[in-house]
Amino acid sequence: MLERVPKKPLRELPEITVASDTRDYLARAARQARDTDDYELLVDIDAHLQEGGFFHEIIELMENDVLKQTAQSMMRPGSLPLINMQPGMSFQSLAGRVPHQSGPQETTEDPTVAGHRFVQIVRRTIDSMGLDYQVIFPTAMLHLGMNPMEEIEVELARAYSRWLVERILPEDKRIIALLYLPFNSPLECEKLVRDYGDKPGIVGFTVCAVRHKPVHHNQYMRLYSMIQETGKPLVFHAGPHWDDPSFAQLNRFISMHALSFVHYNLIHMTNWIINALPERFPKLKVAWVESGLAWVPFLMQRLDHEVMMRQSEAPGLKRLPSDYMREMYYSSQPLERNDLEMLAMTMKKINADTQLMFASDWPHWDFDPPSSITTLPFLSEQAKRNILGLNAARVFNLPVKRLRPRARDVIAAQQERAAQ
Amino acid sequence: MSEIRVCAVSDLGDPGRKVVDVNGQEIGIFRLGEEVFAYLNSCPHLDGPVCQGKILPLALEAVGEDLTSSGRVFSKTQMNVICPWHGFEFDIRTGEHPTNKRIKLRKVKTQVVDGEIFVAPLRPRATPL
Numbered sequence: 001m002l003e004r005v006p007k008k009p010l011r012e013l014p015e016i017t018v019a020s021d022t023r024d025y026l027a028r029a030a031r032q033a034r035d036t037d038d039y040e041l042l043v044d045i046d047a048h049l050q051e052g053g054f055f056h057e058i059i060e061l062m063e064n065d066v067l068k069q070t071a072q073s074m075m076r077p078g079s080l081p082l083i084n085m086q087p088g089m090s091f092q093s094l095a096g097r098v099p100h101q102s103g104p105q106e107t108t109e110d111p112t113v114a115g116h117r118f119v120q121i122v123r124r125t126i127d128s129m130g131l132d133y134q135v136i137f138p139t140a141m142l143h144l145g146m147n148p149m150e151e152i153e154v155e156l157a158r159a160y161s162r163w164l165v166e167r168i169l170p171e172d173k174r175i176i177a178l179l180y181l182p183f184n185s186p187l188e189c190e191k192l193v194r195d196y197g198d199k200p201g202i203v204g205f206t207v208c209a210v211r212h213k214p215v216h217h218n219q220y221m222r223l224y225s226m227i228q229e230t231g232k233p234l235v236f237h238a239g240p241h242w243d244d245p246s247f248a249q250l251n252r253f254i255s256m257h258a259l260s261f262v263h264y265n266l267i268h269m270t271n272w273i274i275n276a277l278p279e280r281f282p283k284l285k286v287a288w289v290e291s292g293l294a295w296v297p298f299l300m301q302r303l304d305h306e307v308m309m310r311q312s313e314a315p316g317l318k319r320l321p322s323d324y325m326r327e328m329y330y331s332s333q334p335l336e337r338n339d340l341e342m343l344a345m346t347m348k349k350i351n352a353d354t355q356l357m358f359a360s361d362w363p364h365w366d367f368d369p370p371s372s373i374t375t376l377p378f379l380s381e382q383a384k385r386n387i388l389g390l391n392a393a394r395v396f397n398l399p400v401k402r403l404r405p406r407a408r409d410v411i412a413a414q415q416e417r418a419a420q
Numbered sequence: 421m422s423e424i425r426v427c428a429v430s431d432l433g434d435p436g437r438k439v440v441d442v443n444g445q446e447i448g449i450f451r452l453g454e455e456v457f458a459y460l461n462s463c464p465h466l467d468g469p470v471c472q473g474k475i476l477p478l479a480l481e482a483v484g485e486d487l488t489s490s491g492r493v494f495s496k497t498q499m500n501v502i503c504p505w506h507g508f509e510f511d512i513r514t515g516e517h518p519t520n521k522r523i524k525l526r527k528v529k530t531q532v533v534d535g536e537i538f539v540a541p542l543r544p545r546a547t548p549l
């Protein structure tokens with residue numbers, strides 16, 4: 001039977017664009033969140049600030065007058081002064097096919113009433129995904145390890161820390177962050193840990209992995225001791241770098257991206273293990289973020305194989321590399337879900353039940369919603385709860401206490417907005 | 421189930437699209453020339469709002485008879501809708517992913533009567549609100 005006029009007028013859903021409201025973008029994630037509504041805690045251990053709209057605020061907090069004036073003189077709308085990224089090589093959004101990568105351009109409420117614009121946007125995200133906490137990382141600043149001017153990394157790391165600690169974190173306890181360590185300057189890392197490491201909302205320390213600095217160098221040992229002392233984790237966050245001479249052979253972004261995000265963590269993990277740092281810092285919690293998981297069993301097999309033959313080159317090890325690697329922590333995103341048999345084996349090999357932590361990477365183009373975990377058929381219900389929040393609570397010392405709204409309330413608010 | 425009128429074919433651009441909520445079921449209706457197609461607005465990847473994404477021609481590798489590549493070109497015949505969550509592309513005519521044809525959109529029955537587009541929502545509701 002043909003119904004000429006629908007009983008109710010049909011609600012139209014607009015095209016998703018770079019200007020779409022995060023709540024519209026993630027409306028379907030809010031519905032998925034009903035599946036985890038009774039979970040004790042949901043933590044996203046890796047989401048990102050897109051610095052573009054906020055960089056002038058960070059620059060304002062730089063301590064060095066000369067660099068600050070230099071940055072301000074370069075400031076244009078949307079520009080990122082001092083950041084060593086080539087603007088013409090930003091292929092992440094797939095030529096606009098994945099618009100959220102290029103934001104945020106959505107409208108927000110008056111900040112004097114509703115809070116900082118970034119805080120408003122994060123609240124929209126975490127409510128939609130049904131998260132209690134979200135750990136914020138930078139985006140463009142992930143490249144600073146390759147900046148030939150070391151003082152720029154130091155200055156921006158300090159300004160970013162102040163921006164987080166003074167302007168963002170006090171506004172919402174569901175937003176938490178790691179201190180960006182200017183790892184090319186070890187003494188400055190120590191200073192940053194002393195100055196900001198115990199501030200509310202700072203739950204750990206991160207090394208942006210894209211850099212040519214051997215993590216086993218003696219100059220870092222005092223820093224690792226300090227971090228171990230805090231009880232907070234040290235997190236290696238991967239990133240892309242097309243200018244690496246080997247990667248210059250790769251002619252498409254997809255190729256560079258697939259390899260680069262794993263490459264630097266492979267190197268740092270290898271140095272970390274072969275130099276037996278887990279034996280020197282047995283209480284230091286170390287986590288590896290944004291490299292997916294497939295690289296871990298690969299490296300376990302490679303290092304175990306070689307260590308059995310070349311023990312004299314890794315004499316600090318008392319166990320096999322894979323034994324140490326199984327005691328480290330990993331973030332889930334970008335979860336390689338195409339072959340579930342291989343993924344199940346990978347998760348078994350890394351003890352995912354206790355060592356894996358959910359990460360969304362929102363708003364980047366290859367983000368994962370919590371359903372990337374809940375829909376895995378081989379995980380037990382308890383494993384899903386652990387991966388989606390309880391493991392992170394242990395690593396980041398978070399109270400297991402619900403802070404997120406009920407999924408039905410989030411959906412009702414969405415429906416109300418849509419009806420307006 | 422009765423078929424519900426969405427709009428006139430002429431209301432849509434070419435290529436064009438409209439995504440509507442029909443009693444809690446989100447359906448994307450697409451126009452290519454005089455042809456009309458409809459799919460659930462649920463991506464087979466992770467349930468993203470696929471029908472609300474960009475519409476672009478399929479990209480092809482231009483390999484000549486001598487097997488050299490002259491780079492990428494857009495198809496003159498195949499239009500894709502692209503999921504805005506992660507970029508999975510689907511042929512608007514078939515609903516299939518260009519690389520892995522087992523991954524496809526869920527088709528919704530549609531017909532054009534006197535220039536008007538009607539859709540028959542799936543049952544049971546696949547995307548309840």
Ligand code: FES
Nearest residue numbers: 463465466468503
């Ligand atoms: S949900 Fe559509 S591409 Fe991932």
